Each structure stands twice: as structure tokens, then as C-alpha cells.
Amino acid sequence: MKNRIKVIYCTLLGLTLGACNSYDFEQEQYRNEINLLSNSQLIYDKQVADLSKSNDTIYLVAGLSGTQNADKSYRVALMEADSLLKAYNKSNYDIDVSRYARLLPEACYTIPYLEGNIPAGETQLRIPVYLQNLEKLSPDSIYFLDYQIDPSGTDAFNPKKKEVLLRIFKENEFSSTKQNVYYNYTSSYITTLDLNNPLVRRPTSSNQVFPLGGNSVRMMAGDEELGEYKTGYDRINEKSIVVTIGGQTSKNPLARKVTIEPYKTIDVVQMTPFEMYDNTFLINIISTPDGRATYYKEFRLHYKYRLNEADPYKEVKAILRMEYSPRADLL
Template sequence: MKQLNVIILAAFLLGLTACNEDKIFEKEQYKNVFALVSDDDYNVFSVVHNLGEAESIGYVAASCGGTNTTTQEIRITMEENDSLFNLYNKGNYDTDIDKYANLLPADKYTIDDYNFTIPAGERSGRMKLRVRPEGLSPDSVYFVSLRVANYSAYEVNPDKDDILYRVLIKNKYATQEYATNYDLRGSKNGIQTQGVKQMHPISANKVRIMAGTETFQADTTVINKFGLILEIDATNHVHISSYKNITVQQIDGDAEYPNIFLIEDDGYKTHKTFLLRYSYKDGNTTHQMKEELRLEFKE
């Protein structure tokens, strides 16, 4: 009889535990928790800003989960805080300070209001940033480091209560969002050459390439030694100049390579095309370049 009573008691306790676990699960399932929207382990959220705009708009967003929508608004106050920024640099580069990301300079952005709301019954809200991207370098990483300072209701996900808003730049010809690789065809010192040439946005109408057949490397010494600037004017004529240290001379008057930019459409594919003619010096050697750069794109 005792054994039967023990079995009955054990069954009762097991049922009670299961019931409590179900209630906890149900409570967790219905819980409303909000989080800042970001991409990876360091809570980076990347936004591409157009160098063709004096001021470009971006947003930091928050999203609220839970089985049911909220019944009251969530008023969120953000603040700038460097903790996540410092963690990102230390975690990625440790003591290699030359590779550290940068905080976006204060004169390059404005946050008019650090407060925003997720309205009752809705899933998201957002805060606006006004970014002035002119003058930013395609070789650098720029962040606005933010975190939730206060909120009025429900809960915030503690793993998603801060964010690194990354500013990427682009123009009509290239972007920092991914490698902009143009197909290269032409000749170097009269010898036919082909390959791929990476292009970087510098300003609304300027891009940077490497001279001749030099390969792009994310190394300041190499970039400064072989970098060229292509400036495209209102008539799509291209002006070639030195980025930093290279000696370069633009050669005009070549009917096949007239130093122009154009859009080519053959009815099947559309290409952005540069036709360039110049010479440059590497040490005491002068190289003659004729090059066509083409990038397929969809308008």
C-alpha cells in the first residue's frame, strides 16, 4: 500500500512540475521583448550613404517580439556610448591599433532626437540620423556607437540593447558596401593586358583606382604609392591625377581611349565604362597605359 501511495505522490509531483513548466513556457512565449535591429555578434548595422547627397538619411530601428502585440507604447531613449565600439576594436584587432575602426566625426552626423517610440500594437519604431558623408575615406570603418539608456515599458533584450551604426559610402561609379570590380582590358607598354580593377568611391564625382596592372591591397603604403584619382566632370570627361605619391600624366587625343566615362547598352546588357589613356612612373620606369574598365549593372 505504501508503495502505491509513493507512486501516486510521484505522479502528482511530476504532473505539477510539468504544469508549472508549461505555464513558464507560455509566459515566456507571450512575453514582449524589444531589441535594436543589427546584423552580427558585435551588433553592427550597416547603412550605405550616397556621396552625391550633401546629407543622407539613415535609421536605427527597434523591433518588439512576443506572441501578442503590445498594449502600451514603448518610449525608448538612446545615448551615445563607446563601450561596444571599444569592445569591437579590442575583440577584432587587439593591439593592432592601425586597424581600429573610427568613431564617425561629430561634424559628419546629427541626431535631432534621441527618443523614439514603438507605438502600442505595433512591432517596430526607429530613430533618424542625418549623415554628411563627403570626406569620409573608403579605407576606414566608421561607427556611431549607441545604446538604450531608458525605456518605458516591457523588456529590452540585454544582448541587443546597443548598436554600432556603420556608415558606408557610395557614388554613381563605386560602393564601399562590397568590392566594386571593373573588368580591365587594354595594353601596358604596347602589350595586351586584361584583368580586374577595384574601384573605390572618394566623393560624389571622384573614384580611386590603382595605376596600370597594380593589384589593390588594403595597405596605406601601397595605396599611396600607386593610387590614381579619376574625376568625372559634367560632360563625362575624366581627369586623371595622383591620389598621393605617384607621378601620372594624362594623355588626351587618343580616339580609342579618349578619357571619358559612358554608359553602354547593347540591348542585352548595360555597362558602366571608362576609357583611359595615361602614363605613370614606378621608380625610374615610365609605363604607358591604355585601358577600358567595364562594369555590368542593372538600372
């Protein structure tokens, strides 16, 4: 009996100790190699430049592989490249050269240094890319920075992760190029100002809004259709307007004045404020009696436009609305 108890105790103890026997994580399980942070397509597209700042910073990130922090520092040097961009364009657009992604113009960025060290005990080197003049960039084009590891100035590196395309997205308070941003027409009217054919339409569609500068966006006039975006170059140039958001109104600090101008060839005339179509950008907070609130970003516009000189104007009284969460915006 006594032996049986001992056997049981010993077995339990053995099992317990055996279960706790950890794998040997003390030792390095992989190689320490430099790599450039990117996804499986060698593109790093997680950063968005804020247009409301005159300068914003994103980063080229060099990482160090391995399961342990390295006990020595690693040298990293980068150099400009173009092979990934060429591969990207060829594989995505083939001979459709007009749609090719572009390198970010030099006037739009500064990189203070391209060499550095990943110190012992650390796993990353972040090389800043100072962005400026992004309002000059078309929101319809894809821009990249293409950099690769300079072998002469870099310690051991992973050849499969030696080059990266850094995607340049831009955003402002009203829209972003990172994802499609749509505002929906609500309580809107589009009236053809033709005495013989006074057509009134009530659009309920949505309008895709593109960021231009820190305080400006582009959208299609009235209910003109953007159509298929890939083939929309001419339609965008002919039918788009630019809405620039200015200062607060004296009546409501949540409303800001806007000015409406043509994007390219369209004839647009901003009309005077009319009732709720008061040419403002409004943070509209609709509260329910139980204290909850729904937040909307709203363009309240009053303008008229025409695509051809011989056409009658179309008067647009529009509320373009997008629901948002102020807390999520802070994340």
C-alpha cells in the same frame, strides 16, 4: 448501418474541427521588450549612404519584441556608447591598432533626437541619422556609430540587444564600400615610355574601385598591384589615382568626361583623348540583333604615370569595364 454512417460523419466532422483548432495566437506569447535592431554580432550593416546626395539618411532602429502589437506605447531613449566598438576592435584586430575601426566623426552626421516612443499598435521606432561630408571618410577604414539603450528613459528592454554598432557604408554610381567592386581591363595597353626599353603590356586583370565622393573614385594606376588589402596602406598611397566624373560629352550623352589626378604621391598626367581611350565614363550598351542588351559601366582612360621621378612614364590606354543591370540598380 444507419449508426455506421453517423459514426463516419461524426468522425470526419471531429477530425475536421480538430484540425482547424488553432493555437491560441490571441494571447501574447513573449515579452514586450525594446531591442536595437542588429545581427548576431550586434552590428547593423544593411544600410548604405548614397554619396551622390549631399545628405543622406540612415536609421537607428529600436524594435519591440512580442507576438502581438502592444496595446500601450513604449518609451525609448538612446545614448552614445563605446563598449561594443572596443570589443569589436579587440576581437578582430587585437594589438593591430592601425586597423581599428573608428567612430564616425561628428562632422559627418547629425542625429536630431535620441528619444521617442513606439506607439501602441506599432513595433518600431526609427531614429534618423543624417549623414553628410562622407567624402572626407577613407574608403579603406571601417566606421561605426555606437549607441545603446539609456535605461533611465526606456521601458523594459532586452539586455542582450541593448547596444548596436551601426556600420557606415557609402556608395556612388560607380562603386561601394559595402562590397568589393572590380572593373576588368579590356583592350588595354600599358607602355613604358623608355626609348631603350619600350615595354608594352596588355593587362587583363581587374582593378578594385573605391568610392570617394559623389562623383569620384579611387583605383590603382595602370596594372600596379594592390596586393593583400590588409597590408596595402603604403601601396594605396603610392600607387593610386583619383578619377572624377564630370558632365556629359557633347558627342554622346551616355559618356561623361573624367579627370585623372594623383591620390597621394604618384605622378600622374592626364593625356588627351586617343581613339576609344577618350577619358570618359561610359554607359556602354551592347545590343544583340535579337533585341537583348548587355550593360557595362566603363572607364575609358588615357594617362601616364610614374612612381619615382627618375623612372620613365608608363602610358596607360585602358578600358575598365563592369557589367551591371540597370533594373537591379533600381531595386
